Amino acid sequence: MVGLGLALLYGQLTRPMPPDTGWLFLxxxxxxxxxxxxxxxxxxxxALRVLRAVAEGRLPSNPDNLRRALQEVRRIPxxxxxxxxxxxxxxxxxxxxxxxxLADAHWTMAVRIGLVALSIGPLSAMLVYLLVVRRGRHAAERIAAQGLSPQEIIAALPSERLRLRRRLVMFTAVAVLSPSVFILDVSVSRSVSTFNQILETKDPLVQRAVVHRARQDTGWPLGLLAGMVVLLVVGTAYVAGTALAEPLRALSEDATRIxxxxxxxxxxxxxxxEVWAVSGAFTRMQAQLAQALVQLQRAGLQISSTTEQLVATSADQESGAGEQAISLNETRATTEELARSAQQIAVNAESVSAMAETTFGAAQSGQRSAAAFLAAMHxxxxxxxxxxxxxxRLNKRVQQIGKVVxxxxxxxxxxxxxxxxAELEGTKAxxxxxxxxxxxxxxRRLAENVLSSTLAIERLIDEIRDATQAAVMATEAGLKTTERGASLAAQVDQSLGLILELARQTSHAVRSISLATQQQQTGTDQLAAAMGDILRVTEENAEATQQMVAANTDLSALARDLKATVQRFRVAEKEG
Incomplete structure (x- = not known):
């Protein structure tokens, strides 16, 4: 209506209608x-036949019809x-x-009517476009509320050519040129009319009266015309700014909430x-972000649970290593005592040759010592x-820790x-x-730190595995040495039995005892050295276990940090 009134006022100022033709024109x-x-x-x-059919119930509101209705609403502006x-x-x-x-008007009247349409038509069309855009958005929201997801809407309404810059340039050009053309044409028309009236008379008084009357007749209509043009331009600009700001404001609210x-x-x-392209990209980013956060939260819980189990297992391993070291210390002390006993037996065996008359008693003492020695060897x-x-068992635990790592x-x-x-998607946004x-x-930095820590743990596990293998080999050697010692003890017992049975063969028995005692001393020394090696390896295993416990504690702290970082984001459930 503003454009129509502006056109009528513009036509009246530039080219008045012929007499008695107003009703015809109206x-x-x-x-x-x-x-x-x-x-x-x-x-x-x-243009809206599918939308009307769905609204009136002539078509079912299934996803296909809703997408077609959305496409109609998209094209209507x-x-x-x-x-x-x-x-x-x-x-x-x-x-x-x-x-x-019909009015027998001059041909310039037709030109004026066409000029009005060319001047006011684009601005009015822009205003209509912006008003229909806002109504179309509300209609699209109501259609989407019928059951279409944002992903389905984005697929149904792909981003078209980016035309925002062209629209802004067109609006600026029309907003600047229309008022300029109006004012310029009205001024020129009124000036030409006044100049023609001045030329029709030679009287200076009449000419001044014509100029004065032209000023009075042109002032208020020209101001009214300018006001209506400004009103139309400002109204169109306000509607355009509102239409552009509404989706940007909604995007800003969602981004702030994220x-x-x-x-x-x-x-x-x-x-x-362009704003729809940004809105679609932002919607896809939100969906991917929510999915990534859910996966990270699950992974954080799994890492936290696994590290807690690993810390508990490492603590048990450390306790077992300590108990093993205590047992080995006791075994080593027993072995050293056995070595000292073997040395004493050797001394006694040397004195047996000088005490032949006491062979029987010494033989009985030797038999008792041999029996005790055999029991100790067992x-x-x-x-x-x-x-x-x-x-x-330590080696199995180490393998289990390796699998957990x-x-x-x-x-x-x-x-x-x-x-x-996630970082790449955020950069794209x-x-x-x-x-x-x-x-x-x-x-990502936390995950890389976790990788570095697990690599360090794997190296420690490899060292523990090597040390455990060495301990196994040393233990097998100790078993073999113990078996040899037991065999020697049996020989000693047999020799002492012969001494009891053959007292007369004391010298021969003494030499046998001396030889057996020397062999026993050698085996005992070897066993003591092997026990020292086993004890050293066990202490190294205990130290490595302590390092593994510390590394697992650090890994648990990293898991807690990862969990706390992910929990900063709250993934809300789907709103009803």
Whole structure:
């Protein structure tokens, strides 16, 4: 209506109508407006036929029909723009063709009518486009609320050509040129009319009166024309700014909420051109971010649980290593005592040759000592077997720890990959996703630290495995030595039995005892050295176990840090 009033005022100022033709012009104008109204209604019904059918219940509201209705709503603003522009141009042409012959008006009147349509038509079409855009957005939101997800809407409404810059340039050009053309043409027309009136008379008083009357007649209409033009331009600019700011404001609210750690189910934010492309990309980023955060939270819980189990296992291993070291110390003391006993037996055996008359008593004493020695050797054999079993269990525990560390390493590697993907998606999103990119980079750094820690643990496990293997070999050597000692003890017992039975062969028995005692001393010394090696390896295993406990504690702390970082983001459930 503002554009129509502006056109009438503009035409009256530039080219007054012939006398007694006002009603004719008004009737033709009403006819043209009625025809445009009928045509616009028909076009709207045709353009929104699926939407109307769904709203009236003639079509089911399934996803296919809803997507078709969304596509119709997406296209309707552009069609309204072109129809409005065509209505102005076609209506002006019809009005000029019918009015000028019927009113016997000058041909310049038709030119003026066409100029009005060319000047006001684009601005009015832009205003109609912006108003229909806002109504179309509300309609699209209502359609989406019927059950379409944001991903389905994005697939149904792909980003078209980016035309925002072209629209802004066009609006600026029309907003600047229309007022300029109006004011310039009105000024020129009124000046030419005044100049012609001045030329028609030679009287200076009449000429001054003509100029004075022209000033009075032109001032307020020209001001009214300028005011109406400014009102139309400012109104169009306000509607355009509102249409552009609404989706950007919604995107800003969602981005602020994500930066504060609250990730909700993505929502549909209707927009056009570049803003719609940004809205679709932001919606996809929200969906991927929510999925990545859920996966990271699950991975953090698994890492935390695994590291706690690993710390508990390491603590048990450390306790077992300490007990093993205590047992080995006791066994070593027993072995050293046995070595001293063997030395004493050797001394006694040397004195037996000088005490032949006491052979029987010495033989009995030697038999008792040999029996005690044999029992000690059997105990030593059992202790060595227990040491071997403990070392085997230690080796199995080390292998279990290695499997747990490999599991942690796989989880950390997957966490690193997920963080890298999240960081790349945040970088693609630009400035809105910068905060998320920083969080993803920090999560990736934590995952890399976890990988470094697990590598260090694997190296420690390899060292423990090598040391345990050496302990197994040393224990087997100790068992063999113990068996030889037991064999020697049996020989001693047999020799002493012969001494008891053959007292007369004391010298021969003494030499046998001396030889057996020397062999026993050698075996005992070897056993003592082997026990020292086993004790040293066990102490190294205990130290390595302590280092592994410390490394597992650090890994547990890293898992807690990762869990705390991920828990900063709250992934909300889907809103009903």
């Amino acid at each position: 009737g033709l104008l009403v006819a043209v407006l009625a025809m445009n109204t009928v045509l616009s209604g028909a076009q709207e019904r045709h 552009g069609r309204c723009f072109w129809f409005t522009l065509q209505g102005w141009l076609g209506g002006a042409l019809m009005l000029a063709v019918t009015y000028c012959p 930066a504060q750690g609250e990730v909700r189910t993505p929502r549909f934010i209707p927009a056009e051109d 105990r030593m054999k059992g202790d060595n077997q227990a040491i071997a079993d403990a070392v085997v 490999e599991f942690i390493n796989e989880i950390a590697d997957k966490s690193d990959l997920l963080a890298l993907n 630009g400035e809105p996703g910068r905060g998320f990119s920083l969080v993803a980079a920090e999560m």
